[in-house]
Amino acid sequence: MIKLLLLALLFFLGYSFFQLLFPARRQRPKDRNFSTHHPQGETMVEDPQCGKYLPVSEAISARVGGQQHYFCSHKCRKEYTHKS
Ligand SMILES: [Zn+2]
Incomplete structure (x- = not known):
């Protein structure tokens, strides 16, 4: 019994x-996820065709006349x- x-x-x-040794790790929300669509302060670019502004990550880039x-x-x- 004592053994038990x-x-x-x-x-x-x-x-x-x-x-x-291993304290329970606090689950931190990943608020710095760079793969998210619209991080604040993202560069906005203008579509020269229709004049629309959109974030550079969503834009379709193309070289036209070296530009x-x-x-x-x-x-x-x-x-x-x-x-x-
Ligand atoms: Zn457009």
Whole structure:
């Protein structure tokens, strides 16, 4: 019987020791996730075709006449590249 008690005590001590070494990590919300769509302060670009402003991550970039342009859609890009 004493052996069982000792075992329980040992288990308890081991458990406490384990908790001391590895305190439960606080779950932190990942608020700095760079893969999210609209981080504040993202560069806005203007679509030269329709004049719409959109974040650079959503824009379709194209080189037109050696200059980098950003478009809101493939349609705009196509229309712009055909125009110039
Ligand atoms: Zn457009």
